[in-house]
Amino acid sequence: DQQVKQNSPSLRVQEGRISILNCDYTNSMFDYFLWYKKYPAEGPTFLISISSIKDKNEDGRFTVFLNKSAKHLSLHIVPSQPGDSAVYFCAAIGYGGATNKLIFGTGTLLAVQP
Amino acid sequence: ETGVTQSPTHLIKTRGQQVTLRCSSQSGHNTVSWYQQALGQGPQFIFQYYREEENGRGNFPPRFSGLQFPNYSSELNVNALELDDSALYLCASSLGGQGGNEQFFGPGTRLTVL
Numbered sequence: 001d002q003q004v005k006q007n008s009p010s011l012r013v014q015e016g017r018i019s020i021l022n023c024d025y026t027n028s029m030f031d032y033f034l035w036y037k038k039y040p041a042e043g044p045t046f047l048i049s050i051s052s053i054k055d056k057n058e059d060g061r062f063t064v065f066l067n068k069s070a071k072h073l074s075l076h077i078v079p080s081q082p083g084d085s086a087v088y089f090c091a092a093i094g095y096g097g098a099t100n101k102l103i104f105g106t107g108t109l110l111a112v113q114p
Numbered sequence: 115e116t117g118v119t120q121s122p123t124h125l126i127k128t129r130g131q132q133v134t135l136r137c138s139s140q141s142g143h144n145t146v147s148w149y150q151q152a153l154g155q156g157p158q159f160i161f162q163y164y165r166e167e168e169n170g171r172g173n174f175p176p177r178f179s180g181l182q183f184p185n186y187s188s189e190l191n192v193n194a195l196e197l198d199d200s201a202l203y204l205c206a207s208s209l210g211g212q213g214g215n216e217q218f219f220g221p222g223t224r225l226t227v228l
Contacts, residue, residue, distance in 0.1 A: 004156070032215050043118070043204055043219030044157070089156050093215060101147065101170060102206075102217060104156030 003027050004092050006105035013112050019077040021108050023090030030092040035064060035075050038087045080112045116141050118207050118220035126226045127195050135190040135223045137205030145210060146188040147217060151202040163188055200227045
């Protein structure tokens with residue numbers, strides 16, 4: 001049962017344009033969401049997060065939007081740069097007992113072409 | 115500030131063997147979480163340790179076990195290895211009894227079971 005879904009396995013964007021990565025979730029109890037970026041041979045790196053009390057959080061070129069009624073969030077990168085090429089994981093915090101475990105989607109491979 | 119480190123980088127084992135993976139948490143962090151990332155999938159939560167006690171567990175069998183030491187470093191042990199255990203094993207550290215909302219990942223250990 002996939003509680004966090006990233007339905008686009010890959011995305012290709014031209015340098016300078018906007019990249020939009022999407023994520024859907026099924027559990028309405030999730031109240032904190034994160035985006036991680038992963039390069040080959042490295043661990044995931046935290047990028048940006050959003051609490052369910054907000055609908056937008058911005059950090060430089062990265063903005064995350066949350067639509068709670070649709071159980072949908074998206075990551076916008078603008079302008080996209082070749083160095084942004086990586087796998088992007090959406091994750092939700094699942095408060096199960098005393099543990100804040102991260103529940104990840106399957107990832108989207110972003111390729112930014114010069 | 116030292117980041118999260120993991121050893122070894124790569125490991126090859128045969129079915130039925132046992133393996134121990136190691137993780138040193140980021141300086142100042144007292145919580146360690148372990149994740150398994152199979153090919154083409156997002157990381158899956160195995161378990162979490164806080165102050166040397168297991169603090170939550172995902173859907174993994176008992177042959178997956180762990181330890182956390184007084185310096186907050188951690189080990190993941192897997193007994194009776196199966197082919198499906200082949201994956202990237204990620205360790206993440208954070209601050210706080212509930213893991214905090216941001217977890218910082220190490221580069222991972224690539225385990226291959228033949």
